[in-house]
Amino acid sequence: MKKSTGQHTLSIDIGGSHVKATILNKQGKLTMEYDKEDTPMPSTPQNMMDAIKKLVKGFPEYNQISVGFPGYIKNGVVVTAPNLGNKAWGGFDLQTELGKELGKPAKVVNDADMAGLGVVNGNGFEMVITLGTGFGTAFFLNGVLLPHLEISHHPFSKGMAYDEYMGDKALDKLGLKKWNKRMTKVFKVLKTVFNYDYLYIGGGNARRLTFKLEDNMKLVTNEDGIKGGARLWQTGKLEGVHSSVKSPK
Known part of the structure; x- marks a missing residue:
């Protein structure tokens, strides 16, 4: 090194x-x-x-x-x-x-929790989602990471969970136009259910969204998200992640 x-x-x-x-x-x-x-x-x-x-x-x-x-x-x-x-x-x-x-x-x-640490601004209720192989989510309240919820496994439509409804396999099967139509439905549900102040959208498929986002929605890059790795170790209110850290012997 x-x-x-x-x-x-x-x-x-x-x-x-x-x-x-x-x-x-x-x-x-x-x-x-x-x-x-x-x-x-x-x-x-x-x-x-x-x-x-x-x-x-x-x-x-x-x-x-x-x-x-x-x-x-x-x-x-x-x-x-x-x-x-x-x-x-x-x-x-x-x-x-x-x-x-x-x-x-x-x-x-x-x-998604680590990516969220890299992008949130610490004001209000912020939601972070990642669109990739599956569907990742993270929630923050005034900069504090809230307990993790595996929303990806929750049923969304016709017996399909979020992962199945709009993950990579769904995109490949449906094509871009139909997948985007599904995504508009997903965003409507997220807005209604969570009432977030701000929504950040990352992951490899975020760039495939073709419709206009609302003012309190923002696309973020993998580079933005990976920066959460440093914040994970910082003290203060953004240290909402309580992991048991063991130093190697």
Whole structure:
């Protein structure tokens, strides 16, 4: 590793298609362009660990690790991983194991939660969604991250959950025009149910939206979201994520 000064965070975003990583300074600014690897198939914990180690080999030095994971995380342990394979991941302590493998303290949270930390402004009730392989959500009240809800698994229409209704597979099957029609319905429901002050829309499919967004809706990039990796370690009201952090021995 190349030497660096100050507090630097290795920020990793695990997705159904790619694993992305970069190094952030204390302010959350990228100190290098983020790099990526294809998500390994099958996406077992060991294959994922190997992919991450390969990806970050040769990265500049860092002090700590932040990971956004596509599933429900409790105290750094994977509970569900619908887009990677629940059976292999259920109960895997990714936070502890990654810390041991890379030799730095780690925090692992849901990917939408970490992305939200990178984009919210800390005023009012803010909702963050990610449109990708599936559907991710995060909620913030005056900058405090609220308990994670797996909205993606909630039934939306004709027995289909959000993931099935508007995820990657639905987009491929329907085509862009029909998928956008579905998305207008999704946004109407989100507005009615959650009454957010502001909605941030990220993920790889956000750029595929073709209709005009309302004034309190904003598209954000993966680069914006990955900056949440630095905020995850900061003290103050945005430290709404309570993860059990274990330093590797």
